[in-house]
Amino acid sequence: MQELLQQLANGIAWGSIYALIALGYTMVYGILRLINFAHGDVYMVGAFTAYFSARALGAGGVDPSPAYALLVLVIAMAACAVLGVLIEFFAYRPVRRSSRLTALITAIGVSLLLENLGIRIFGADPKFFPQLVPPRNITLTEGVVVTNHQVTVVVVSMALMVGLTLFITRTRTGKAMRAVAFHRDAASLMGIPVNRIITITFAIGSALAAAAGVLVGLTNPKIEPLMGIMPGVKAFVAAVLGGIGSIPGAVIGGLTMGVSEYLVVGYVSSTFRDAIAFIILILVLLIKPTGLLGRNVAEKV
């Protein structure tokens, strides 16, 4: 029982990271019907931005503290928001009217570009993320121990998800995003600046991925330029699992994914960790092809 609770706690912490990345996938997919393959690499860039800004700040003599961590988080999120906007403008906008496959290959190209630029600029060797907050163990109940880093991960990602939900449901821009996702051309006819909304979507999605990168740096301090590939794919799976295009679906999918991975690691074998995500996905898609919370869209001839 203790072990089960411990694995659940670890799984929820890790699943929150998937959920944060999955939100970016699901938002972009909802609006552009594009699998943004480069999203996992934006998460990598987020982790590296945090790494370098933390080192630069640390050289200025700032002590590890929550405020310092928050500053690093904000820098990384801002940098990645800009990166996301640039990617959309230079790579995705020119192919927006092309076939979806063309857009997908472009996204794969951007992903490869970011990975190789990462290797070139940051170096292929793993870097050790500096300690932004001193680690501490928190005992939840008898025998179930989490670190304050894991708690931070869950709290920060939940805060970001709640903020995003409020933004999308309560603001004019959020309403415009929903309108563009529902029908782009109709939204454009209603006077919604579609291009600007898409830019905002990319900025928000990439900032969330950057936050995930920083949070991963806290708990798993080894970062390297190819770290985004697997979490990127799995977060996409999480988005599909929850029903792509649906924000609560992405969160549920991400948490399901994190928890099931840790259960497999704890009770089966760590080598099956990468397979479980896909096994769940296939089962869900075969039973309910639109994902857990996805809407059924009737196909028109």
Added chain:
Amino acid sequence: MTRRLVLGAAILGAVFLLDRALVQGMNPYIYRILVLCGLNVILAMSLNLVNGVTGQFSIGHAGFMAVGAYTSAAFTVYATPRLFGVEPGASAGAAAGPFLLAILIGGILAAVAGILVGLPSMRLRGDYLAIVTLGFGEIIRVAILNIDSVGGARGFAGVPQRANLGWVAAFCVITFFVIRNLIRSYHGRALLAIREDEIAAEALGVPTTRYKVAAFTISAFFAGVAGALFSHYTYLHTNSFTFMKSIEVIVMVVLGGMGSLTGSIVGATLLTALPEALRFASADRLIIYSALLIVLMITRPQGLMGHREFSLAPLARRLRGRAKGSAPGSAGP
């Protein structure tokens, strides 16, 4: 028909002779690149059958390649010495028969995997199909990683090197003609109809799911053949079959032109040779490569060849016409 068989046999014979002649004097580095080119050509042509001709979107091709690679390697290592008495160190001539059998077994098991994967997933469409095939590919890889008798995470050592340029080139030729003839056949027209409009094809009585699974299975067979050749050429490890490999093959198909078989050949050759040709800029070559891919998609999304096929037939017709000074004969193959 006989003429074509003779022609095919002649091509295969020429390829084998060419390999004998080439292996003598060729730079081993160039030789290796040619072999890898050939393998990628087989993979790209077979994937084109699903992604280009049938208009589905599979990103699990590396999984079928892995099935073929590992079953054929296991057959060669465990079964061949017992069944045929051919030890791993046997000469290429003595091992040719069992090796051919190993390739076919690899292909057939990959095809079986293709049916198992295709039956459920070919009911899905678009991005869902893509992600499910990706998932199956990864599951296959992780499953193999956990089979200890084929090396697991250590990689499968001790597979004799039996494939060479001749074998690879021969299977390139076979793959090309099988898929080309399939596309031109009655069944190929059904596949093209599914690509153009699945609902319309269904309405006209094309059993779409059955055809999609069939295309998927044939495609998996040739991916398995490529895997079998790969495992008997170079070091075998599941890291060669990650979804990045599938994506690499997709990029080849798209670059060459979806649905263009000769385009796949061009795409696979270019994308195998290009990173090597860019080696002078060693550290930056992959950056250039990925940037080129993006630029290509923006400027020429239909790929280099589009739907068109590159063919020697018009040239042959012109030459023949000039020689005889008469009306052109029937189109050659």
